Amino acid sequence: xxxxxxxxxxxxxxxxxxxxxxxxxxxxxxxxxxxxxxxxxxxxxxxxxxxxxxxxxxxxxxxxxxxxxxxxxxxxxxxxxxxxxxxxxxxxxxxxxxxxxxxxxxxxxxxxxxxxxxxxxxxxxxxxxxxxxxxxxxxxxxxxxxxxxxxxxxxxxxxxxxxxxxxxxxxxxxxxxxxxxxxxxxxxxxxxxxxxxxxxxxxxxxxxxxxxxxxxxxxxxxxx
Amino acid sequence: xxxxxxxxxxxxxxxxxxxxxxxxxxxxxxxxxxxxxxxxxxxxxxxxxxxxxxxxxxxxxxxxxxxxxxxxxxxxxxxxxxxxxxxxxxxxxxxxxxxxxxxxxxxxxxxxxxxxxxxxxxxxxxxxxxxxxxxxxxxxxxxxxxxxxxxxxxxxxxxxxxxxxxxxxxxxxxxxxxxxxxxxxxxxxxxxxxxxxxxxxxxxxxxxxxxxxxxxxxxxxxxxxxxxxxxxxxxxxxxxxx
Amino acid sequence: xxxxxxxxxxxxxxxxxxxxxxxxxxxxxxxxxxxxxxxxxxxxxxxxxxxxxxxxxxxxxxxxxxxxxxxxxxxxxxxxxxxxxxxxxxxxxxxxxxxxxxxxxxxxxxxxxxxxxxxxxxxxxxxxxxxxxxxxxxxxxxxxxxxxxxxxxxxxxxxxxxxxxxxxxxxxxxxxxxxxxxxxxxxxxxxxxxxxxxxxxxxxxxxxxxxxxxxxxxxxxxxxxxxxxxxxxxxxxxxxxxxxxx
Numbered sequence: 001x002x003x004x005x006x007x008x009x010x011x012x013x014x015x016x017x018x019x020x021x022x023x024x025x026x027x028x029x030x031x032x033x034x035x036x037x038x039x040x041x042x043x044x045x046x047x048x049x050x051x052x053x054x055x056x057x058x059x060x061x062x063x064x065x066x067x068x069x070x071x072x073x074x075x076x077x078x079x080x081x082x083x084x085x086x087x088x089x090x091x092x093x094x095x096x097x098x099x100x101x102x103x104x105x106x107x108x109x110x111x112x113x114x115x116x117x118x119x120x121x122x123x124x125x126x127x128x129x130x131x132x133x134x135x136x137x138x139x140x141x142x143x144x145x146x147x148x149x150x151x152x153x154x155x156x157x158x159x160x161x162x163x164x165x166x167x168x169x170x171x172x173x174x175x176x177x178x179x180x181x182x183x184x185x186x187x188x189x190x191x192x193x194x195x196x197x198x199x200x201x202x203x204x205x206x207x208x209x210x211x212x213x214x215x216x217x218x219x220x221x222x223x224x
Numbered sequence: 225x226x227x228x229x230x231x232x233x234x235x236x237x238x239x240x241x242x243x244x245x246x247x248x249x250x251x252x253x254x255x256x257x258x259x260x261x262x263x264x265x266x267x268x269x270x271x272x273x274x275x276x277x278x279x280x281x282x283x284x285x286x287x288x289x290x291x292x293x294x295x296x297x298x299x300x301x302x303x304x305x306x307x308x309x310x311x312x313x314x315x316x317x318x319x320x321x322x323x324x325x326x327x328x329x330x331x332x333x334x335x336x337x338x339x340x341x342x343x344x345x346x347x348x349x350x351x352x353x354x355x356x357x358x359x360x361x362x363x364x365x366x367x368x369x370x371x372x373x374x375x376x377x378x379x380x381x382x383x384x385x386x387x388x389x390x391x392x393x394x395x396x397x398x399x400x401x402x403x404x405x406x407x408x409x410x411x412x413x414x415x416x417x418x419x420x421x422x423x424x425x426x427x428x429x430x431x432x433x434x435x436x437x438x439x440x441x442x443x444x445x446x447x448x449x450x451x452x453x454x455x456x457x458x459x460x461x462x463x464x465x466x
Numbered sequence: 467x468x469x470x471x472x473x474x475x476x477x478x479x480x481x482x483x484x485x486x487x488x489x490x491x492x493x494x495x496x497x498x499x500x501x502x503x504x505x506x507x508x509x510x511x512x513x514x515x516x517x518x519x520x521x522x523x524x525x526x527x528x529x530x531x532x533x534x535x536x537x538x539x540x541x542x543x544x545x546x547x548x549x550x551x552x553x554x555x556x557x558x559x560x561x562x563x564x565x566x567x568x569x570x571x572x573x574x575x576x577x578x579x580x581x582x583x584x585x586x587x588x589x590x591x592x593x594x595x596x597x598x599x600x601x602x603x604x605x606x607x608x609x610x611x612x613x614x615x616x617x618x619x620x621x622x623x624x625x626x627x628x629x630x631x632x633x634x635x636x637x638x639x640x641x642x643x644x645x646x647x648x649x650x651x652x653x654x655x656x657x658x659x660x661x662x663x664x665x666x667x668x669x670x671x672x673x674x675x676x677x678x679x680x681x682x683x684x685x686x687x688x689x690x691x692x693x694x695x696x697x698x699x700x701x702x703x704x705x706x707x708x709x710x711x712x
Contacts, residue, residue: 007343015331078327082384084293086344087317149618153611157601163594167615170591171622174629181633202629213621217614220534223309224294224607255605297606 001095004088008096013103015073022066023104030062030112034119045122052183055116056176059109060143064165066104067147070097071155084222094148094218102144109136121187128186131195135186138203139179145207146171149214152221178202242305243268244392244421245290249299252285259285260445263299267438269391272422274432274453276461277442283425284323286442287394290423291321304392317345320390322398322414326381330370334361334380337369338387345388355383359409374401382410386418393422399431429461468540471677474670481670484663488656496656505569510656512562514664515555516581520623522552522668523592527620530613542609543708545616546599547675551668553592559585580631587626591619599707609708683709 016022037054038044046054074080074093083093113132117125125132147168154164182199186192245267252260260282267273275283288294290303292312301308303315321327328337338352356362359379369377378401385393393414399407411417416435426432433439436453441464448464449456492510499506529545532538563582564574577583598615602608649657 003346004344007340011329011332011336011340014336015329018331073329077329078325079329081293081321081325082327082341083344085291085316085319085321086341087313087346088344146618153598153614156607157598157611158603159597159601163598163601166594167591167598170587170594171618173587174622174626177629177633198632202625202632206625206629209621209625210618213618217534217617220610220614223610255603 001089001092004086004092005096005099008083008093009099012096012100016100016104022069023107026062026065026104026108027111029065030058030108031115031119033058033061034112034116038120044120046120047122047187047189049180049184051121051123051187052180054120055113055183056139056180058116059105059112059139060169060172060176062108062112063101063105063143063147064168066101066108067143067151067168068161068164070101070148070151075155080222090219090222091215093222094152094214097151098144098148098214101148102140105140105143106136109140123187123189123192125187128192131186131192132183134195134200135179135182135203138200138207139175141207142175142203142210143172145210145214146175149210149218152218156221174206175203178206244304245273245423246302247299248301250289250296250301251298252282252289252294253297258445260289260442263442263447265438265440265447265450267421267423269421270419271437272416272424272435273438273440274436275423275425275440275442276427276429276432276464277425277448278465280444281442281464282445283442284396285445287321287323287396287423287425290392291319291394292316293321317388318390319392319394320385320388320414321394321396322381322385323396324400326369326377327384328369328377328380331368333366333368334372334383335365337380338383341384341387347388351387351389352383355387355413358413359383359406375403375406378402379406379410382413386413391420393418393420393424395422395424397425397427429458433458433461469677470673470680474673474677477666477670477673481663481666484659484666488660488663491656491659496653497650505566508562508566508569510660511664512559512566513581513657514661515562516559516585517661518664518668519552519555519559519585520588520627522548522555523588523623524620526552527616527618527623530616530620533609533613534617539609539708542613543679544676545613546708547672547679549592549595549616551671551675553589553595555668556585556589556592560589580627580633584627584630587630588623591622595619605709612708679707 034054037058041050041054043050071080074083084090113125113136150164150168150171154160154167157163178199182196182203185194185196243266245265247266248264250260250263251258263282263286265273275286277283285294289296289301289308292303292308292315295309295312304318306312306314308315328334329340332340334356335352338355339349341347342349342352353362356365359382361376361379361383364372364376369380372380382398385395395414398410398414402410414420414422416422424432424435433453433456439449439451439453439456439461440447441449441461443464449460488510492507496507496510498504526545526548529541529548533541533545560582563579563585567576567579567582568574575582595612595615599608599612602611
């Protein structure tokens, strides 16, 4: 199964590098949203709760853009059939796509977080950086896992561009909630407050539960 | 039980024990609409079954069931001795499907596509070069698939379909997008000369019968005729369309 | 297909009895809350409905799992009815919560009540269940995808609830319960009776709807047989609800 995951992952990364369909759009969207928040909230500097909330809501909506595209190439270019004919575990496609989405989110954040720090963030991002990276990793994992799963459900329905976000957003509320709470402590005005362990625990539990659910259930989405 | 020793699997292996395809009363529906009903037939190793019928008669559905892409809703189906859908996993990797969709990623080159499929099927990469040579695609192997004409893309699809050397070939109107030169090039790979067991759909009564051992005519999902090709006249095939 | 209507009459009677008892207890037996006054009594309907609805969503997920394991369409129908009823109860939770907020605090909504907030998000998720089903035409695939949704959403419900409850803003909720700490015996008893009543109501409604759908399916099949086994015209049967074929 590892080989299948690696093969699909390499293919997806290669296609993205060549076509640059998702990542630039997601990044641009994130930065534009920061600008919108500046005017919508009429604030030039954010910290604590507000900073965390703006960051995570923006990342979430940027992620939804990427989630919509996860299986589109397979659906339109016969990728599902080609894959289903191969003697590999079908869950390999889920694992590969989720990892790919995680990588795309990471790249987007590589550009969006610095932009955020410059444009809107009050406190310095350097001090809380290790904690921030941890929260981002756990949050991204949750988004990648659930996003890929919902993309798998939505892609073969008729209203796929609408159903996808409608189902994904409520499912990701716990991720946004926990990530925001954890980030808020890190971005407090007077310097980072320390990492609240229980929110990381919630994120970790969420990631674990949905990884297991997705692993068990994905097969049923592909068969006919 | 076969008395022939099992060597490395190639499509031209001595026949596996038993028929390659065994269908008994196979049915498949899409909601209330019946796509296939009561299909019973056997395909022995090395022979060619050609399926005729108008559009919507169920030809593609039949191929997709044999390819394990669709589960039969009724009856029993066995491919290469394995029962579908229970043992579908054992059949994957042993069938080669060629349809209207080349099943290739447009942004990747021909070689990258074939390498991807080779990795999924566990096939050595040397085979890719051999196939590219055989189909005269070596010159365009490093061009993205979207730059290829329909005919060349279909040729590349043939490479994909036989890359893993499947004993059973499922061909949905294989000559539909091929020019005469392409047809010539792919004949040893997917034609009668390949020695593989084949199930082919066709709209051409004369050509189809010429390459068939057994002819199946479908109408509205039901078998209207099923006889050795030698006993069937082209006009009978034509009657299916009326 | 197993007949779901067995025992429906005694069950309905039991439900009616317990619910009337619960209402009487809430009205006359349970003490009035010191701070909130009579409006607090909405607690006896609001919380039991919420608990039963949450259990219903999880049950819907388990039934979806059973469908995937057995491929018997009955399980898909059971899952559909369970989720459908739980969604209606969910709306009732929001409505009763809103009435309570209005009566206690003068506002139609409050973000301080974790139950209310959780159910808002739950409602937003499960409101996509029927549109999802409706957008898939092939009935077998519809059942399969709906089951996957039911399982994912069923697993999500407890996590969502826990996460919302834990959020900082809810450390001091405006309790839809009692403001005086622990619940005195009379309140607990009334609450339990109400809980049993609502649970019975749910099961009764569930069996009722299952039986109604089954019967309708049987009538349709008989009619079809009378008409000489003609299949209904394509497109006539498209709906978000699973069709029952006998």
